Amino acid sequence: MERVVLGDHGAFSQLVRRHTPRMYAIARRIGVVPTEAEEIVQEAFLRVWVNAATWSPQKGGFAVWLGRIVVNLCIDRLRRDRYEPWGDDEPPMPTADLESVLFQQQQAEQIARAVEELPMRQRTALVLCYYEGFSNAEAAGILEISVSALEALLVRARRSLRERLAPLIGTY
């Protein structure tokens, strides 16, 4: 990042390649549709490049800084326009055994819907810690809360999911 601050194109490209998949996944799991998730990731990196001089390691590392930008952009986008994220633009799953694939897809959609119904902060905490592998300190930094507050969000999120997915949990 220090090289990016000095205007190093190669260093920026490297950062983009390294962090794009994770940031895209965060946006998608928070509930943004694919095309908008791409726009959000792009917007976040544009801000990083243009405002690179504002970065400092004291802000909790590059991933935390970028994650905070992406999460805030997602929240803004979701507040601005509510939409139905389970449209026809979902990518088709590979079809080895159609019946079991459809069954799995249905279950995955149920889980995704249950996650989507969580309050925004609980959902974001779960996505960051469980799905995207951020440490508790990093996730707390992205959400700008304390680690204990993050843990409370995670506990509530998992408790809600357990209640909502109770019929499915019985089958596992």
Next chain:
Amino acid sequence: MLLSRFKHYFAAYGADTRRWPKKRYEIWRWRRLAASSRFNSERTEAERLDRLLDLWKVEAAPERLARHICRQALALPQRPKSAIAARSDVIVWPFASYWPGIASFGVALVMGCLLGWYGSGINAAPSEDWLNTAALSTLAGDFGER
């Protein structure tokens, strides 16, 4: 570590200790503890939910996205540090997140002092003189006094 704290980790981070807070020595201890039978119910419950959550996959970011981002961003000029430096007339408070707590504590302290200073008479018993006067005034009619 308190057992309740350990159960709290199951409830927050799930059954896979790799997702738990990373302190190497403690992880080693936790892994040994996590496998012990005293946490069977918490572990089983967390594992069931983990298995379900793992079913939800999202598609990978398109290959072209990173290239597109680089092309778009690198065409833009970077803002120099001097342009984004904090304006001298803006006061930046240090430790911003602590100030609401400090302010609340200060207000509570002032309220407590005020209550202690002026509130001492709130629950005090009424003076005996006042009680005697009130009692005599009701009896005054019986003795023909007006």
